[in-house]
Amino acid sequence: MKFNKHLQNISNYEAGKPIELVVREFGVKNDDVLKLASNENPLGCSKKVQRAIKDCAKNASLYPDDSMFELKEKLAKKYEVKTQNIIIGSGSDQTIEFAMHAKANENSAILVAGTTFAMYEIYASHVGAKVYKTNSKNHNLAEFEELYNKHKEEISIIFLCIPNNPLGECLDAKDVYDFISKIDEDTLVVIDGAYQEFASFKDSNKHINVKKLINDFKNTMYMGTFSKAYGLGGMRVGYAVSSQSIIKELSKLRVPFNITTLSLKAAIVALDDDKFIQKTLKNNFSQMKKFEKFALKHGIDYIKSYTNFITYIFKDKNATEISQNLLKKGIILRDLKNYGMNAIRITIGKPKDNIRVFKELEKLI
């Protein structure tokens, strides 16, 4: 059977056994598996959210309110925008998909940092769009500008991941605004704020003012998620904030019931528990210091991180070997070999989990 041509260029990702299973095959007990590989919230999610999910379990048979009225109202209040400025996605990932299918195609291109969130490139492959990357792995706006000016006719979307996953670095907000002011109005600039709560907490210069962003620049879209600071990675809820006219177009591509009834409820309740978010952010950065100290002590390079993970870059040691050896001890981290780096990305965990990581790492370096 013949398929659309651009599918030929999409590599087939064959998911194997879950990595937890592999670890268990090394004889590690279920309860001893420590996963610090996916930047999930180590504190879980708000107790209020857990209660809401339990109360809502009986409604699993009922489709969600597809207007998502209550969630949009709360987000609109949070960002001081209108509900018409908001679209809800199944994870913020899905809002990338909306943008890609609305603006990009086989004759266009997207522009991203050298090393950044993999989904931009994956969704580009789904529509057959070309991907331009800066030579710098991290976000270098001068390089972005140069590449943009060179391929202006082709580039329909620019993605800025602020702070950047999987590296952790973060542009200053004012530099982001300056950059956008140089971009043509017909090019969509997407600001991926999946980890913005962390960056804003650490340094107010990193804070993207979403209201100002979409008011000053009609060609921008801000993406937020409930998967990280809000601790709802498993519930798949994210959103985009943009001008009403852009949201109107993206909404054409959102199909009914794109999030679950329980996810909708969980996100609404999560927005009300600011204490949980504060606890998450405080734990994250106090523990981050321990990771920095550990790195300094052992001569490991690391990228200063504005997120809930830290990237260790190794010189003499082989990062893949290290992560394989940690696997045997039941510790799952993210090897960044696929990004062309001799590095591992570690989600900042709970104090006792981090101590375990340090203890095992110490034996390997």
Place this chain on the structure above:
Amino acid sequence: MKFNKHLQNISNYEAGKPIELVVREFGVKNDDVLKLASNENPLGCSKKVQRAIKDCAKNASLYPDDSMFELKEKLAKKYEVKTQNIIIGSGSDQTIEFAMHAKANENSAILVAGTTFAMYEIYASHVGAKVYKTNSKNHNLAEFEELYNKHKEEISIIFLCIPNNPLGECLDAKDVYDFISKIDEDTLVVIDGAYQEFASFKDSNKHINVKKLINDFKNTMYMGTFSKAYGLGGMRVGYAVSSQSIIKELSKLRVPFNITTLSLKAAIVALDDDKFIQKTLKNNFSQMKKFEKFALKHGIDYIKSYTNFITYIFKDKNATEISQNLLKKGIILRDLKNYGMNAIRITIGKPKDNIRVFKELEKLI
């Protein structure tokens, strides 16, 4: 800002307030609202599933096992196929999307029944594909064949909804197999089995043997869902079963974590509670008889239904007025005006709910 050309042809669906809210504005109390509009399971979902969701609430922060190993294993066993024959979607809707993006494009077309599930046409609009519909509202395979032969070069996917939503009629399985044998191997034939559990229970001649289907015809894809008989409409889980080579291509378009952690758990547990399914099916068809009896008594035409809903077609009375008047009483049914029919579609409810519908309907006809 310019968007991809085919977006111009997509109408903007502006979701208003949830219909439950509208009903409440008529002074109906929250608990008195009766929704028989979306073919949700009136018995809710399995108690075992509800318990599993509650137990799993603490895992809302964790991404699901993206291999979906356990769910695929169970489905593979159910259908006597391999896990490589299965892809999981966020509702079976998403497997329509996979098929559409893999096979259809601006230069191709799809072929569907005159009145059928709206999502086929919606997803076709997302890729700019043309839609051919039979003149007959219900599935008329002679017309399908004629249209197919006329536009063979264009048609990349044929959708058969068996039984058909929103009408309720159902083709015999052997007629479906006969039809597929006349279709070119490069045309994908999708059998949407969202309501197959109901049809198979009522009449074994309607039962699609999925293993036989995909073995005999390499160009077919069967779609199943947890939203109807399994009572998990709010959890968004569906699947497609097809040849390994087709599943391999569709998998290129599935992004990681396309269902929630709780949805994955719910679906796995739901497959183990056959008693709940049997109870659902028995309630449905014993209550269906009451709807048929009511229609006969009052001279209302109805379509013999193999699903969990029944479509009443009115002659002298105005169906839209009837459904509007029912709304004022707190009863939400589906007016089929948008399908060009003077008809309402009613989800078969619990005995006491159905009695309420009959009582209020009697006053209006």
